[in-house]
Amino acid sequence: MQANSEAFRGHDASTGEEIGPDFPVSTASDVDEACKAAAQAFAAYRATSSEDRAAFLEAIGDEIMALGDELLERASKETGLPLARLTGERGRTVNQLRLFAQVVRSDRWRGVRIDPAMPDRTPLPRPDLRLRMVPLGPVAVFGASNFPLAFSTAGGDTASALAAGCPVVVKGHPAHPGTDSMVAGAILKAAKTCGMPEGVFGHLQGPGNELGSALVRNPHIAAVGFTGSRGGGLALLEIAQQRPVPIPVFAEMSSVNPVILFEQALAARGSALGEAFVGSLTMGAGQFCTNPGLVLALEGEGLAAFEKAAIAAMGDQPAQTMLTTGIRDAYAQGKGVLGSKDKVEKLATGQVGNGKTCEAAELFAVPASAVLADASLLEEVFGAASLIVRCSGRDEMKAILKAMEGQLTATLHMDEGDREAAGELLPILEQTCGRILANGWPTGVEVSHAMVHGGPYPATSDGRTTSVGTMAIERFLRPVCYQDIPAELLPPELRESAKVPNLVDGEPK
Amino acid sequence: MQANSEAFRGHDASTGEEIGPDFPVSTASDVDEACKAAAQAFAAYRATSSEDRAAFLEAIGDEIMALGDELLERASKETGLPLARLTGERGRTVNQLRLFAQVVRSDRWRGVRIDPAMPDRTPLPRPDLRLRMVPLGPVAVFGASNFPLAFSTAGGDTASALAAGCPVVVKGHPAHPGTDSMVAGAILKAAKTCGMPEGVFGHLQGPGNELGSALVRNPHIAAVGFTGSRGGGLALLEIAQQRPVPIPVFAEMSSVNPVILFEQALAARGSALGEAFVGSLTMGAGQFCTNPGLVLALEGEGLAAFEKAAIAAMGDQPAQTMLTTGIRDAYAQGKGVLGSKDKVEKLATGQVGNGKTCEAAELFAVPASAVLADASLLEEVFGAASLIVRCSGRDEMKAILKAMEGQLTATLHMDEGDREAAGELLPILEQTCGRILANGWPTGVEVSHAMVHGGPYPATSDGRTTSVGTMAIERFLRPVCYQDIPAELLPPELRESAKVPNLVDGEPK
Known part of the structure; x- marks a missing residue:
């Protein structure tokens, strides 16, 4: 394989057409070089002071704004x-870098x-015993298609790895190579300005899966951050587990994010909830990890009002351009499969656009008994499709929740009279x-200290972690x-003179 | 498979003979029952107050003393x-339970x-965002042969899982079924006295590997704690990863625990170090995870004095009964392989006992260049065998340390003049x-807040964790x-009125 012998291009998401310029396809030797450089940078980077590292994170934010x-x-x-x-x-991306800089300065990490x-x-x-946390080593980060900035080259995984003192090698998502290249340039510029060691950040790109596999297999890589499909995440996990030295993979993969509508809330504002639900469902063409793909409610007038309003709102939804033709095709196929299942009723379809990568939103309904008989109805369809599950009683609702796989989120719409049931x-x-x-929609994910964007398998590959927020x-x-x-x-932070937050004999000093 | 259709017995470690009484061999249905009971106990157990849970841990300690x-x-x-x-x-076992009770009461966890x-x-x-840590669910714990109390039925894994709010199902080590049964009885008695839910603790035992495999495969099990061989740990890890819902395995597996002797320290007290080293090496017949299996030092007079004293001390070492005939056989084979390697010189052998499961301590030496040519010399031999690596210079020493796999510990013997080199x-x-x-021996592992008994793979399967200490x-x-x-x-701890340590906007309240 020769370096840079091939090139690839981005696509205009709305037409599916290629757009320039050419980007070099990273080769096996590019992977080796980037990982080797990251390993060489590790010693110096992990020894940077909190202040210098925080300033680097802030400089990345500034360069992105620039x-x-x-x-x-x-x-x-591209998207x-x-x-x-x-x-x-x-x-969000820039504020995340700034918040993480604050955390780095606090030395609490x-x-x-x-x-x-x-x-x-x-x-x-x-004996005298002193413990500190140290960075794992170079981290491989995979950009996500659905967040070209916040979960890509300078996104949450990159920010948290750099904050921890780990060099980062990003494999950009091939759906937005131009965006990635610009952001990678900003990071490299910030690294230079801040005097960070060469190799602290590396950037690889290209279509196909082999590049990412080679990156995860590289012996210098110590951990992996990934946001994307279940298939993609599990493939990387398997590679990581089969290495001579296995490494952790933090993959955020799939979730249907159940929304539970309680009776009093439905009775009081079923229509308003139905309308707001469609707003959350169709936001960003439904291409969110936290998209509300499943609604659970007791049959009755309240639910009927909810459905009626949702159906009306769906009719107003313009078809939206999806991220890639691949995602559009998978979405079209997924909703086709869902719609063809026994007992599944199609309630509404959004407007059918004429864009090449447009695909209409769709809303389905099904009796709870059918879900209990066929767990495949609980699988994620990535895009603006959702399934309303009509429950005949609370026991049925509970049974479905107990049968569900791990989820990023669950949403409760309730009034005071619903609290006991909730x-x-x-x-x-x-x-x-x-x-x-409670009483919100899952599609907004705050970047803060108490946020958890994670959840038991298969929501993530490691349910003990979050990929959003300072944790x-x-x-x-x-x-x-x-x-x-x-x-x-x-190390300086373990000396008596250090002004670093600590526990002495288990209690804060 | 019928319940309790088979029985097995413990062995007198010194003779290898069976000793009564009979213990029932747990069956597949015993596994199912114990795991189901643990799952049923989980809701009530995780909702226990900190005080009640702490009192339960303390009561276990009291019942063990009783x-x-x-x-x-x-x-x-048995051992x-x-x-x-x-x-x-x-x-150590009882104090560990008491320390963990303190931590539970502190609510910091x-x-x-x-x-x-x-x-x-x-x-x-x-929005208002509040985060708390919740227990994973029922934990499978594997007793270790080399710590019949501190790493077995009521050992560190059990204590930490119970402290976290997880029910525990222990698979006792078949080398000490009588000890396990007594301790299991103590835990069950404490659970009853403290009004803990039935199923909060389950105990399985029997020879063979199928029992443990079935336990890790059981869908109610949410995590695994293991201390033992690399082969055993990796086998459980593979089972856990291949479940429909993979679960984390915290396996503490293998380590040679390099001891580095610096020049000034060797010059000042080479003899004393050699003698103390043999004390650490042969303690407990060398059957410690932290046994010093590798010594690195620069060739010279200091090292010669160290070796001379170590050789003399080895001659005084009585042969010790090993835990099981299986471990004895593996040890004998391992030191045989090591001794037969090119350039490996046998320096000394401890006394050869006449007990059926005795096996002599052994000390080897090898030039560093041979280790750099054959990494198999860095593999663990579980038992009282150690290899002195004679280095011709510091670069060689560094190269060996860089080539080493993950380790639980590294020990530095140094004087003031050695600090730059260290x-x-x-x-x-x-x-x-x-x-x-520094200037101690790795075989003492303090149970406290700042202890880390873990390390990168293959020392443990998850280098981000410790299996000893409150973390x-x-x-x-x-x-x-x-x-x-x-x-x-x-939950009570997230309410405004709670008196629980917390971070508000990332800072301690």
């Missing part, structure tokens, strides 16, 4: 996402614990979901204990 | 370990984070080891975020 409208325009062309959405997504020596303890003295479901939902929300940084850290190490050899 | 000398005598017979060692191990609502934020308001190795060791200690509890927890959930439905 790309101006050109970035948004390119991203919009079909409107400029307003991408402006918001850019803000270092997780320092000190158990002072007890030389006089009997029968044995206790309270009964909470213990079930806590075991299945990463986030439980995401912890994925890329591991503990090391220093026993009786002379003070001058201790 | 078993008196009979427990120690049975354990000594060949002396009563003094087992008395210490019992103290709940990891509460609160990001208050910002209703007036623009462009979008922020400092150069620390960044390498931090990437390979879970614990780095071990975190393995069995995952985060859940509650968004805009009405106060009366929130």
